[in-house]
Amino acid sequence: MLSSIYTKSVRDAALWTISAVVILLVLVVVALPAYSSFGEEYITLFESMPEWIAVVYGDETSSVAGLVGTALFTLMGPLVLLVYAIALGTGAAVGEEEARTLPLLLANPLSRSRVLVTKALVVAGGIVLIVLALWLAVELVAGLVGIEMSSQDVLAASVHLAAFALCFGSLALATAAWSGSSTLGLAVAGLVAVLSYVASTWLPIVESLADLAEWSPWHLYVGANALHEGIDGFLLLLTLGLAVALFGAGLLGLRRRDLKE
Amino acid sequence: MASAGAKEQNPDMTTSAAPAPIRTEGLTKYYGKVHAIEGLDLEIERGEVFGFLGPNGAGKTTTIRALLHFVFPTRGRASILGLDCVKDAVAIRRHIGYMPSEYALYPNLTGAECLRYYANLRGGVDETEVTRLATRLDADLSRKVSDLSTGNRQKVALIAAFMNRPELLILDEPSTGLDPLMQQELQGIIRETSADGRTVFLSSHSLAEVERVADRVGILREGHLVVVERVDTLKRKAIRRLDLEFDGPVAADALAAVPGVRSVEAHGNSLSVTFEGSVNALLRVALEHEVVNLNSREADLEEIFLTYYRGDENGSGGGGPGAD
Numbered sequence: 001m002l003s004s005i006y007t008k009s010v011r012d013a014a015l016w017t018i019s020a021v022v023i024l025l026v027l028v029v030v031a032l033p034a035y036s037s038f039g040e041e042y043i044t045l046f047e048s049m050p051e052w053i054a055v056v057y058g059d060e061t062s063s064v065a066g067l068v069g070t071a072l073f074t075l076m077g078p079l080v081l082l083v084y085a086i087a088l089g090t091g092a093a094v095g096e097e098e099a100r101t102l103p104l105l106l107a108n109p110l111s112r113s114r115v116l117v118t119k120a121l122v123v124a125g126g127i128v129l130i131v132l133a134l135w136l137a138v139e140l141v142a143g144l145v146g147i148e149m150s151s152q153d154v155l156a157a158s159v160h161l162a163a164f165a166l167c168f169g170s171l172a173l174a175t176a177a178w179s180g181s182s183t184l185g186l187a188v189a190g191l192v193a194v195l196s197y198v199a200s201t202w203l204p205i206v207e208s209l210a211d212l213a214e215w216s217p218w219h220l221y222v223g224a225n226a227l228h229e230g231i232d233g234f235l236l237l238l239t240l241g242l243a244v245a246l247f248g249a250g251l252l253g254l255r256r257r258d259l260k261e
Numbered sequence: 262m263a264s265a266g267a268k269e270q271n272p273d274m275t276t277s278a279a280p281a282p283i284r285t286e287g288l289t290k291y292y293g294k295v296h297a298i299e300g301l302d303l304e305i306e307r308g309e310v311f312g313f314l315g316p317n318g319a320g321k322t323t324t325i326r327a328l329l330h331f332v333f334p335t336r337g338r339a340s341i342l343g344l345d346c347v348k349d350a351v352a353i354r355r356h357i358g359y360m361p362s363e364y365a366l367y368p369n370l371t372g373a374e375c376l377r378y379y380a381n382l383r384g385g386v387d388e389t390e391v392t393r394l395a396t397r398l399d400a401d402l403s404r405k406v407s408d409l410s411t412g413n414r415q416k417v418a419l420i421a422a423f424m425n426r427p428e429l430l431i432l433d434e435p436s437t438g439l440d441p442l443m444q445q446e447l448q449g450i451i452r453e454t455s456a457d458g459r460t461v462f463l464s465s466h467s468l469a470e471v472e473r474v475a476d477r478v479g480i481l482r483e484g485h486l487v488v489v490e491r492v493d494t495l496k497r498k499a500i501r502r503l504d505l506e507f508d509g510p511v512a513a514d515a516l517a518a519v520p521g522v523r524s525v526e527a528h529g530n531s532l533s534v535t536f537e538g539s540v541n542a543l544l545r546v547a548l549e550h551e552v553v554n555l556n557s558r559e560a561d562l563e564e565i566f567l568t569y570y571r572g573d574e575n576g577s578g579g580g581g582p583g584a585d
Contacts (some may be wrong), residue, residue, distance in 0.1 A: 002370075100365035104421060106331070107359035109384040111351045220445040258292075258332035261322070261363055 003010075004117060009122040013088055014227065017126040020084045021133045022089050027076050028137040036145035042067055065149045068142070069227040073157045077134060077220065083192050084199060085127055085169030090185035091175055092119035093176035093250060097260055112254050123169055131162040147226075156226040163239040164221040169194055173221060178253030180260050200201035266519050280343025282307055282429045282460040283328065287337035297323040298484040300337065305462060310455045312475030312492070313464040314566060320484040322362055325433050342428060355383075358422035362433035362464070371411065372402035372417040381419045386425050394420045397446055399415050401549040411438035423450065430454060430461045436470055448474050456567055480569050487569055495565055503540065505547055506531045506554035538559060 001011040022144045035042070043063070093116065096102040105115065122235035136157040168189055176185025200218035204210040213219060220239045281304045288301040293373035297336060298320040305311045306453055314384040315321050326332045328339050338347040341353045366375045380386035390505055401409065402414035409417070415438040422430060432451075436444045444467075451474045453460050465471050471478060488495070500523055505511075513525040513532060521538035530553075540557075 002374055003381050005382065008378060100363060101367060102360035103331070103359070104366065104379065104418060105362045105382075106329070107354060107357075107361075107421070108379055109351050109354040110382060256333075259326075261326070 005110070005118045006122060008126075009092075009119050013122055013126050015086060016084060016236060017129060020126075020130045022147060023080055024072075024077065024130065024134045025137050027072065028141050031071055032068060032138070032141045032147060033145045035071070036147055037063050040064070041055040046142055058103065063160055065142075068138075068147055068149065069157070070148070072134070072138065073227060074222065074245035077261040078164065078197075081127060081130060081165035083129065083167050084121065086172040086186060086189040086193070088118070088123040088126065088195050089172035089189070090176045090182045092116060092123055093173045093185060093254065094180055095119075095180050098179065098182055106259075113251055115174075116251055116254055120169075120173060123173075124166060124193075126161050127165045127169065129159045131165075134161075145198040153227050153230055156224075159220055160224045160226045160236060160239070163236055163243065165215075167220065167239050167246070170243040170250065174246045174253065176251035177250035178257070178259060211249060268276070278342070279307060281305060283311075283339070283462060285328075285337065285339040286325075287341050288324070288334055289336040290320075290332060291335045295582070296484050298327070298481075301484075301486050303479060303486060303489065303565055305460060307460055308455055308458045308462060310451055310461040312471030313462060313481065314468065314471060314478055315481035316466075316480060318483075319481040321481055322433055323482070323484075324359075325431055325462075328343050328431065329354075340435075356428045358425060358427035358430045358532060359433050360418050360422040361432075362430045362437070366406040366414055367415055368407035369405065371401065373403050373415070375406060375417055376402065376421055376424065380424065383425055391420060393425050394450075397450065398443060399446075412431055412440060412443065414441055418567060421446065423454070428459055430459065431464075433464045434466060435463070436465070436467055444470065454551060459463050471521040482569060498538045501540075502558045503532065503534045503536065503543065504554075504556040504558075505552055506532060508551040508553050511550050516543065516546055519546050523574060527559065570578055572574040 001007045096105055096115070106112070135155055138149065138154050139151055142154075171192060172185045172189035175188040176182055179185070196216040196218040199216040200213050200222055203213040204217070214223065216235045220235055220242070226232065283303065283305040285301045285303045288303075290297045290298050301320075301324060313324070314320050323332065327334050328341060328346055330346050330353075333347065344353045346353065364539075366372070367378075368380070375389055380388075380391070394400075395416075398416045400420060401413055402417065404413075406414060406417070415435075419435060420540060422432065430451075436447055441446060448470060451463065454461055455474075455476070461474075463471060463475060466484055475492055477489060478492050478495065480487050507530050510527075510530055510534060513527045516522055516532060517525045517533055519536075519542050521536045522543060523535045523537065526533045534543065
């Protein structure tokens with residue numbers, strides 16, 4: 001595992017990747033049977049709640065599959081994936097610089113760009129792996145407990161989730177790469193994630209502000225409504241394009257600035 | 262351009278047309294309003310050990326970081342082995358070994374694993390060279406870096422710098438944390454590297470260390486290179502000290518008036534005189550009295566170094582003894 005930056009970075013990211021996969025697998029294994037057993041009671045419960053609850057949950061409270069989709073692909077999935085992408089995206093940009101391992105690494109014939117691109121590829125690979133694990137687990141467990149979910153739509157939601165995580169990972173990477181600060185990378189990407197989630201989820205409650213929710217970055221993901229409508233080509237390309245643009249900006253930032261001592 | 266002849270070099274490694282291992286022209290680096298280095302003109306010759314001296318904040322590490330393209334120069338340019346330090350940074354790193362002053366190794370790897378990783382990234386490293394260096398430096402490579410002492414971590418970083426037998430070694434405070442025995446061993450390795458025709462750029466606080474191994478020194482003060490000179494020439498030009506003991510009290514003024522005398526201190530029947538230039542005139546005046554004992558000391562590098570810095574305090578600009 002020490003033959004190249006790529007394999008070393010895979011090794012360094014392994015604990016994060018395994019942890020993310022385990023968290024999501026546990027969620028799937030626990031949540032799906034629970035929703036299968038008590039889903040109808042949940043639905044009845046939601047029916048007795050105020051209307052705005054349904055707005056927040058995106059009209060997903062009328063079926064067990066909808067509740068599962070909300071829990072995994074609107075709440076926990078994005079949470080786990082964004083934490084992973086933001087933390088590792090920041091680490092890819094300035095992790096070695098802040099740990100002071102960069103001078104000895106760059107004493108070897110490597111460019112800053114190569115180091116960043118390699119580490120970013122590892123983060124992207126980790127995101128894909130986690131989402132793949134989530135999709136397979138949902139497929140398997142939903143089938144076992146008898147929850148009807150379209151395999152293609154779950155895959156579509158997984159693809160959108162991966163693209164969304166890549167986008168936030170790139171935002172964290174770009175901010176950290178320009179500033180040389182992991183704190184700033186984490187803070188900016190984290191804040192944008194939280195505020196955009198709040199905006200996307202809560203603005204629709206107020207009718208006059210509902211349209212504004214579509215301008216929230218979170219809308220890049222939830223706006224696709226992939227669990228029902230499959231892949232939204234436009235939003236997917238927009239999300240991936242933004243991720244690539246942010247990564248390019250980060251690369252430029254790292255190439256142009258002085259490294260910290 | 263400051264330059265002087267280096268020691269006899271390995272003919273396999275040198276040709277008259279070969280580019281200088283390090284060359285800077287007007288190299289300048291500002292951090293905002295802080296002028297870290299200003300107009301640095303320097304040329305290092307093949308096969309020499311060049312001592313780069315200066316107190317903290319003088320600009321030594323900034324110079325090295327500009328050479329390695331860790332920071333962008335504000336003005337000027339630098340080249341290593343004829344390659345531009347900005348455009349050809351990656352190509353340059355194939356030919357150099359670098360030991361930073363501030364660094365960390367991977368705490369969850371052993372020393373051997375760190376070195377294997379760096380060797381894989383670099384390519385072409387002979388494992389027997391790693392073993393040879395580890396034996397010489399008595400380095401423990403089997404333990405995790407997090408369990409190693411500062412000195413042992415320093416040894417791992419030193420092995421990483423030397424293991425590919427680079428044409429140019431850039432060492433920034435390499436003996437920090439090493440015990441005196443290992444410092445001696447390191448000095449031996451540096452001398453052997455130079456004897457092999459390879460070049461060592463040694464930035465150090467340890468004047469004694471630089472004096473033992475360097476062919477030439479450059480003294481940096483507040484970002485300006487105030488002198489580049491061979492160590493022996495610098496010593497010849499330096500202010501020296503003469504301690505004279507007489508059979509009775511002698512007025513200090515008698516010697517203070519002699520040309521070349523910088524200071525005279527009286528201690529009972531003794532006078533301590535610092536002077537530059539020929540000692541003849543001083544001795545002629547001194548021998549007008551009964552001299553019981555006489556002791557002459559050659560200036561060591563520390564005195565020379567301090568002279569340049571005292572010059573600054575006295576507002577004498579870049580001038581030290583024999584400054585170019």
